Amino acid sequence: MSVRDENIIEVEGLTKAFGDFKAVNEISFVVKRGEIFGFLGANGAGKTTAMKMLIGISTPTSGKAKVAGFDVFTSAEDIKKNIGYMSQKFALYDDLTVRENITFFGGIYGLKRQQIKQKSTQLIKELGLDGVENQLVGSLPLGWKQKISFSVAMLHEPKIVFLDEPTGGVDPITRRQFWEMIYKAADEGTTIFVTTHYMDEAEYCNRVSIMVNGKIEALDTPQKLKEQFKADNMNDVFLKLARG
Amino acid sequence: MSISVRNISKAFKKVQALDQISIEVAQGELFGLIGPDGAGKTTLFRILTTLLVADEGGASVFGFDVIDGMNDIRNSVGYMTGKFSLYQDLTVEENLSFFATIFDTTVAENYHLIEDIYIQIEPFKNRRAGALSGGMKQKLALCCALIHQPKVLFLDEPTTGVDPVSRKEFWEMLKRLQQKGITILVSTPYMDEAALCDRIALIQDGKILDINSPAKIVAKHMHVIYDVKASNPHQLILLLKAYPSAHSVYPFGEYVHYTDQFGEFKQENLHAYLAQNGLKEIVIQPTAATIEDAFMELAN
Numbered sequence: 001m002s003v004r005d006e007n008i009i010e011v012e013g014l015t016k017a018f019g020d021f022k023a024v025n026e027i028s029f030v031v032k033r034g035e036i037f038g039f040l041g042a043n044g045a046g047k048t049t050a051m052k053m054l055i056g057i058s059t060p061t062s063g064k065a066k067v068a069g070f071d072v073f074t075s076a077e078d079i080k081k082n083i084g085y086m087s088q089k090f091a092l093y094d095d096l097t098v099r100e101n102i103t104f105f106g107g108i109y110g111l112k113r114q115q116i117k118q119k120s121t122q123l124i125k126e127l128g129l130d131g132v133e134n135q136l137v138g139s140l141p142l143g144w145k146q147k148i149s150f151s152v153a154m155l156h157e158p159k160i161v162f163l164d165e166p167t168g169g170v171d172p173i174t175r176r177q178f179w180e181m182i183y184k185a186a187d188e189g190t191t192i193f194v195t196t197h198y199m200d201e202a203e204y205c206n207r208v209s210i211m212v213n214g215k216i217e218a219l220d221t222p223q224k225l226k227e228q229f230k231a232d233n234m235n236d237v238f239l240k241l242a243r244g
Numbered sequence: 245m246s247i248s249v250r251n252i253s254k255a256f257k258k259v260q261a262l263d264q265i266s267i268e269v270a271q272g273e274l275f276g277l278i279g280p281d282g283a284g285k286t287t288l289f290r291i292l293t294t295l296l297v298a299d300e301g302g303a304s305v306f307g308f309d310v311i312d313g314m315n316d317i318r319n320s321v322g323y324m325t326g327k328f329s330l331y332q333d334l335t336v337e338e339n340l341s342f343f344a345t346i347f348d349t350t351v352a353e354n355y356h357l358i359e360d361i362y363i364q365i366e367p368f369k370n371r372r373a374g375a376l377s378g379g380m381k382q383k384l385a386l387c388c389a390l391i392h393q394p395k396v397l398f399l400d401e402p403t404t405g406v407d408p409v410s411r412k413e414f415w416e417m418l419k420r421l422q423q424k425g426i427t428i429l430v431s432t433p434y435m436d437e438a439a440l441c442d443r444i445a446l447i448q449d450g451k452i453l454d455i456n457s458p459a460k461i462v463a464k465h466m467h468v469i470y471d472v473k474a475s476n477p478h479q480l481i482l483l484l485k486a487y488p489s490a491h492s493v494y495p496f497g498e499y500v501h502y503t504d505q506f507g508e509f510k511q512e513n514l515h516a517y518l519a520q521n522g523l524k525e526i527v528i529q530p531t532a533a534t535i536e537d538a539f540m541e542l543a544n
Binding site (some may be wrong): 038042045170171174199200203223229233235239 | 250280282351365378379401406407409411412434435436448477478481494495497536540543
C-alpha cells in the first residue's frame with residue numbers, strides 16, 4: 001500500500017456549535033498521507049459541518065485541526081490552496097465547455113497558462129474526451145461530469161482531495177471507474193477524504209470513521225469494524241451503530 | 245393489470261429518453277424501476293402521472309387511459325419525487341391537511357393508512373416543513389402522497405441521497421403499504437433496494453434491459469463469479485484487467501468481482517499470475533452474484 005507514515009490531517013477535540021446545538025462535538029482523528037479515509041454518518045450526523053471546517057470555509061467553535069500542515073483557525077487560505085474539493089451538488093459550470101471549465105478552474109487554482117494548456121490536453125486524453133472537449137458540460141451524462149469534476153479538483157496536484165458524496169445517483173459501472181481513479185490518485189500519494197452513502201464503497205477505504213449525532217462513534221479499518229460489530233459487511237456495521 | 249405501458253417512446257430534442265418501453269404491473273405488486281441517472285425513469289413517471297404526453301405508444305393506470313382518463317388517474321394515484329415538493333412555509337400538519345382538502349377528503353378519514361408513518365413526525369407537527377431533516381421530509385412527503393387513499397403509489401427515487409438507516413426504514417414502510425393492497429411503482433439507483441421488489445425492470449438509456457424477479461434476473465445473467473482480494477487494490481484491478489481470459493473486473497466492496505471468458509477457468513493459474521506480478525495476501529474464491537453484477541453484465 002501507498003499509505004505513508006506522515007499525518008496529513010490532525011484533528012483534536014474539534015467542535016462546531018450553532019447556539020446550544022453542537023453539530024460537531026469534540027471529534028479527534030488523524031489521516032495519513034496517501035490514505036483513503038471514509039467519512040461516514042447518517043444524514044444530519046454532522047459530516048458536512050465537519051468537512052467545511054477542514055476545508056477552511058467554516059471556523060470551528062473550539063478544538064484544534066491541521067490540514068496539510070496548516071491550522072484551520074489561522075491559515076484557512078493556505079489550506080484552500082493545498083486541497084481539492086468536489087461535491088455532488090456543485091461540480092462544474094454547465095454553460096461552459098469541458099475545456100473552458102478546465103481552463104477556468106486552472107486559473108482559479110493559480111496555474112500558469114502553459115500549465116493549463118498542457119493539463120487540459122492530458123486530462124482530455126486520459127478521460128477519453130477527445131471529440132467532446134468543446135461540448136457544453138451540461139449536455140454530458142452525470143457520470144462523465146463526475147469524472148471530469150474529480151480530475152478538475154486534482155488539477156493543481158493538491159495534497160488532499162475532499163469528495164462529498166461524489167458518486168450519488170451514478171450508474172454502477174461509472175461508479176467503479178470513479179473509484180479506480182481514486183485508487184490511482186491514492187497510489188500516487190494523494191490523500192483522499194470521502195463521504196458516501198454506498199456502503200460497498202466504505203469497504204474500498206483504508207480506514208473509515210462513522211459519525212453519530214456529532215461524535216465519531218467508530219474509527220478503524222473496514223475489516224476491524226466488521227469484527228468489532230460482528231457484522232458481515234459495512235452496511236450492517238452502519239445500521240448497528242447509527243440506529244443506536 | 246394495475247399499470248400497463250405499451251411501446252412508449254418519448255424524445256426531448258435529440259435525446260431519446262424512452263425507447264419502446266413496455267411494462268405490466270399487477271395489482272398489489274411492488275415493482276422497481278432500476279437504473280442510473282438519465283435512464284428515463286422520471287420521464288416514465290411523468291407520463292404515467294399524466295404530466296407529460298408520450299410521442300408514441302399508450303399507457304393506462306388502473307384501467308384509465310393516460311390521455312382520456314387523465315382526471316381519473318390524478319384522483320387515484322399518489323406521487324412522490326426525490327426532490328422535496330411540499331410547501332416549505334406550511335407546517336407539517338398544514339401540509340397534510342392541504343393535500344387532504346385538495347382531494348376532497350380529510351386527514352381523519354384516511355388516518356389509518358398513514359398512522360405508523362405519521363406518529364414518527366407528529367412531535368414536529370407545528371414545525372415548518374422547510375425546517376425538517378431529510379428523513380423527516382421524506383416521511384411527510386409519503387404521508388401527503390397517501391392521504392387520499394390512492395390505489396397506486398408512484399415513488400420516483402424516494403431514497404436518493406438518504407443514509408442507509410433511513411433507507412431501510414423507508415423500505416419497511418413500503419412493505420407495510422403493499423400489505424394494505426396498494427400497488428407501488430418505485431425507482432431507485434441503489435441496486436440493493438432492487439432485491440426488495442417483487443419484480444424489477446432494469447433500465448438504461450431509455451431501454452429496458454430485462455424484466456423479472458430479482459432472483460431470476462441474477463440467475464439468468466450471471467454464472468460463475470469470483471471474489472479476488474490482494475495487498476494492493478489498484479494494482480490488483482490493473483492486473484486482473486490485463487489477464488488474457490478476463491471477461492469482467494469490477495471492484496465490489498472489499499473484493500474485486502472477476503468473471504472469466506472460459507468455463508474451465510483455473511483459480512490456481514490466476515493466483516500464480518498475481519503472485520508473479522508481486523501481489524501478496526491473494527484470496528480467490530467463488531461467490532454469489534448480485535443484482536448489481538447482473539446490471540453491469542447487461543449494461544456492458
